[in-house]
Amino acid sequence: MPKHTRSSDGALTDASVLEHIRNLPHSRATYKQLVKELRLVGEDRSGLEQVLDRLCERGTLAELKSGHYIVVGVNPEYVAGRVSIHRDGYGFLIPDPGTENVQGDVFLPPPEAGKAMHGDRALVRIGRFDKDGRADGEIVRILRRAHITVVGEFRIRKRGNFVAPSDDRLQQWIEIPDGLEMPPNRQSVDRVGAEPRHINSVEDLDGMIVNVEILEFPEDGDNAVGRVIEALGYPEDFGIDVEIVIRKHHLPHQFPDETIEQAKRMSPAIDASEYARRRDFRDLDIVTIDGETARDFDDAVWLERLPNGHYALQVHIADVSHYVLPGTPIDREALNRGTSVYFPDRAVPMLPVELSTDICSLRPQQDRLVLSALLEIDRQGDTVSQEFTRGVIRSAERMTYTNVYRVLEGDPAMRERYQKLTDRFELMRELALLLNRKRSKRGSIDFDMPETNIELDMSGQMIGVTRAERNIAHRIIEEFMLAANEAVASHLEQAGIPALYRIHEKPDGKRVADFEEIAAHFGYSLGVGAIPVKRYPMVQKRRDGRKTRRDITMAQEIDISSRNYQRLIAKIAGKPEERILSYLMLRSLKQARYSNINEGHFALAASAYTHFTSPIRRYPDLVVHRVLSHYLDTQEALLDEHQLKEVGDDTSFTERRAADAERELIEQKKVKFMEERVGEHFDALIISTTKFGFFVELTDLFVEGLVPMETLQGDRFLYHENGRKVIGERSRKIYSIGDRVRVQLDRADTVERKLQFAVIDESGERRRKKKR
Helix, strand or coil, X not given: CCHHHECCCCCECHHHHHHHHHCCHHHXXXXXXXXXXXXXXXXXXXXXXXXXXXXXXXXXXXXXXCCEEEECCCCCCEEEEXXXXXXXXXXXXXXXXXXXXXXXXXXXXXXXXXXXCCCCEEEEEEEEECCXXXXXXXXXXXXXXXXXXXXXXXXXXXXXXXXXXXXXXXXCCEEECCCCCCCCCCECCCECCECCCECCCHHHHCCCEEEEEEEECCCCCCCEEEEEEEEEECCCCCCHHHHHHHHHCCCCCCCCHHHHHHHHHCCCCCCHHHHHCXXXXXXXXXXXXXXXXXXXXXXXEEEEECCCCCEEEEEEEECHHXXXXXXXXXXXXXXXXXXXXECCCCEECCCCHHHHHHHCCCCXXXXXXXXXXXXXXXXXXXXXEEEEEEEEEEECEEEEHHHHHHHHCCCHHHHHHXXXXXHHHHHHHHHHHHHHHHHHHHCCCCCCCCCEEEEECCCCCEEEEEECCCCHHHHHHHHHHHHHXXXXXHHHHHHCCCCCEEEECCCCHHHHHHHHHHHHHCCCCCCCCCCCEEEEEEEEECCCCCEEEEEEEEECCCCCCHHHHHHHHHHHCCCCCHHHHHHHHHHHCCCCEEECCCCCECCCCECCCCCCCCCCCEHHHHHHHHHHHHHHHHCCCCCCHHHHHHHHHHHHHHXXXXXXXXXXXXXXXXXXXXXXXXXXXXXXXXXEEECCXXXXXXXXXXXXXXXXXXXXXXXXXXXXXXXXXXXXXXXXXXXXXXXXXXEEEEEEECCCCEEEEEECCCCCCCCCCCCC
């Protein structure tokens, strides 16, 4: 048997078997073939079966009906990814990051989409390509189910009891067999401000929102089968929207008993031995700077000017790794959650509150353990020396962004209140602006995109939506955290230690080409020139057995840097089209993610970047703390590349899951807020056009909705795909991306979370359709 397929203890390794199959023709092999090629006998054969099972379970290998195992993402005939189902029944497979054999998403017609549920990870066989390299496919196997549970409305019908999923992308109702309707706890879930409802019969469940455990998954369009495990309440109940979103996105929200018990046993007291092995920073007037409502304080900062004119920046981060050890109940649940999730009226923390808001949180006037980045920065903004150490601090003040801003703006009361810190805050502003100029000079992209701030009343009802304020105090913390994250990443990379990086890859050619097409209508360009394309010969077998050959065209990797984006951002600054082009530029970029392979950070123009500064609310930061601490102690690696890849993949997923949940709840609250404003008029910006109308964003409220084609008055309007315009047949009236229009809110659908608008004329009236 080849030596490279065994570990040091003689066992087969997952990585080596995977690499062996990867190097075979078409990256596929059968079990018998592997036994023969690896010369396996006796127990080694069962060991191979276990390795193959693990690789298939992780989705790095897929077993076909033919008995062949293929390497996912390498074999050109197959692609793996996440299934996204449209409410109209068709779907797409969104390929895994790094997939090279397809351009964009793979279209799944309704019969194929019916084999999966939205969010499932699936293996798809490519059926055909169109001339642009877009692929159609058929689902071969579900690699991982996304929905072990489904939240929805319980409905009693003549043919049985069903649950209609709250997620309209889950097409099939879930059948609830007799005897499986009643939840174990016959009382609705306890929510602050809501009376629990007692459930005495199946009839009591009719119309209630329930959570269902899936017992049988749907196949070929059949209904799934499940049992009710929770009754949440009625759709109009207070706080039900948050409960639905939490379960719809499968956010872990109840800590297991063993996790709570471990957290309660932890003591905030620090041993004398711990003080002895750490550097003492308690005499320094270190401060935290956070939002008014923050309770989990991850980071604290301190700054002074050195005799040589350089800046001595200290960034102290809560040493969560001291308290949360690998493999413990708290650690397992933290990995499961991946990140804290923040809703307008509550948070779902990654760590139990005993840690997140107390023991680990850098609360003022209390001794706290930290992992510190000590940076010396010269007058050009370059880090000339860096040191990392364990420490203990005592925060001098719990500052807010608002109060620091008021100090720096010269507010007499604030300057008097914080007179001992005023000079230090002014020095922090000086360094933050220097670091920002340095980043800008190297090509870092800084989109000034507005973030929404949801305003709630005392009962949790939304009363307004405004642009979230950003001031110089936000910039100070942002720049200091960026500097610390880069310093840790470069330190670990230079040491040759396997680590977890925050990477942001270059945008792909197709998305850049799409942006360039729209930008050209405004007279702008990223300046990348012609997008290179490559033609691939493709032979397809028709149903009648005949073969057809044609070329497909795919956009290739382009020579683009963050400076291309930066220059365009500068050109459009202050122009009417700035908002829409910034929005479209942002959409052309890829999502940042976590990886064991350092590929740099495109948007930050950083050669190495990681997340180190928020271990209370992000699991990757906790892993980086462990890696760095272990290296400080032993000068050795803690985790191997395979372990780090798994953590990177898992936490990239949980990050997207949290972001999707946060975004959905905000959109729900926006629609609910707009429900009472039907008939009102608003200024809006056209942000995208389609064959069925165009989408607008309200200028003042940051709310989006659709203007359907059939509501456009005075002419027959058609969508022109080449120019992405909606044009009147006779009048030649044009609606384009970036146009400003006046609209009236016609409908607010709180069930489907959609807003529908109509364009009004200059007089404020909806023009009547001309008779033909």
